[in-house]
Amino acid sequence: MMIFLQLFLTFSKIGIFNFGGGYAMLSLIQNEVVEKHHWLSNAEFTDIVAISQGTPGPIGINCATYVGYTAVVNNGMPQWAGVIGAVLASLSVIWLPFLLMLMVSRFLIKHHDSKPVNNVFSALRPAIVGLIAAACLLLMTSDNFSSPSESPFAFTVSILIFGFAFVGTRLYKVHPILMILLCGLAGLLIY
Numbered sequence: 001m002m003i004f005l006q007l008f009l010t011f012s013k014i015g016i017f018n019f020g021g022g023y024a025m026l027s028l029i030q031n032e033v034v035e036k037h038h039w040l041s042n043a044e045f046t047d048i049v050a051i052s053q054g055t056p057g058p059i060g061i062n063c064a065t066y067v068g069y070t071a072v073v074n075n076g077m078p079q080w081a082g083v084i085g086a087v088l089a090s091l092s093v094i095w096l097p098f099l100l101m102l103m104v105s106r107f108l109i110k111h112h113d114s115k116p117v118n119n120v121f122s123a124l125r126p127a128i129v130g131l132i133a134a135a136c137l138l139l140m141t142s143d144n145f146s147s148p149s150e151s152p153f154a155f156t157v158s159i160l161i162f163g164f165a166f167v168g169t170r171l172y173k174v175h176p177i178l179m180i181l182l183c184g185l186a187g188l189l190i191y
Contacts, residue, residue, distance in 0.1 A: 003075045006037065007085055011064050011092035018097055022052075022060030024131035025093075029063055030138050039071035043143045054180075064093040157190055 014028045026049060033039045040048070048070065052062035068089025069082040077085075111117050145162075146154035161183050168174040168182075 003072055004088055007068055007089050008092045011089045012096055015093040016096045022058045023135050024128050025060040026135035027131055027138050033067050039074060042141060046143050061090055061093060064089040161186055
């Protein structure tokens with residue numbers, strides 16, 4: 001039963017510090033569930049991020065859902081308890097931000113052009129970019145890219161697919177869904 005309390009507290013804390021959306025939240029989730037609580041391995045977390053990106057809905061909430069389920073099941077509890085963990089983690093990550101937005105939305109609507117409010121949001125922008133960059137760096141592991149010492153071929157292919165996706169979406173403005181399908185097809189053909 002302690003796992004449910006830990007999920008509630010952990011995802012409530014992650015939710016309150018969620019500035020910048022789900023991608024900014026990923027590094028916080030990874031730190032809590034992989035490094036601090038050891039509910040998941042790095043490979044399991046990477047799989048959860050991939051699944052969360054591919055399913056409809058916000059990535060942060062999807063990730064919380066999958067982590068809640070997996071953490072409970074990995075803790076030796078039955079699958080029905082995993083469903084409770086999934087629901088609990090999902091609700092925990094959104095309840096505090098929801099209440100906070102209810103409280104401050106009136107103020108923000110009234111003062112959205114004021115200098116102090118603009119200064120706060122200007123200061124948050126670099127922090128959000130940093131959190132998103134941290135999430136990217138956390139996912140650039142040997143679980144995702146292999147490593148030159150383990151498998152030079154897999155590492156080279158991973159870097160090439162990453163470069164192809166970056167150039168395709170950034171320079172040639174290829175739609176991200178098409179790019180995901182192309183990279184998935186490349187992975188299937190190569191491996």
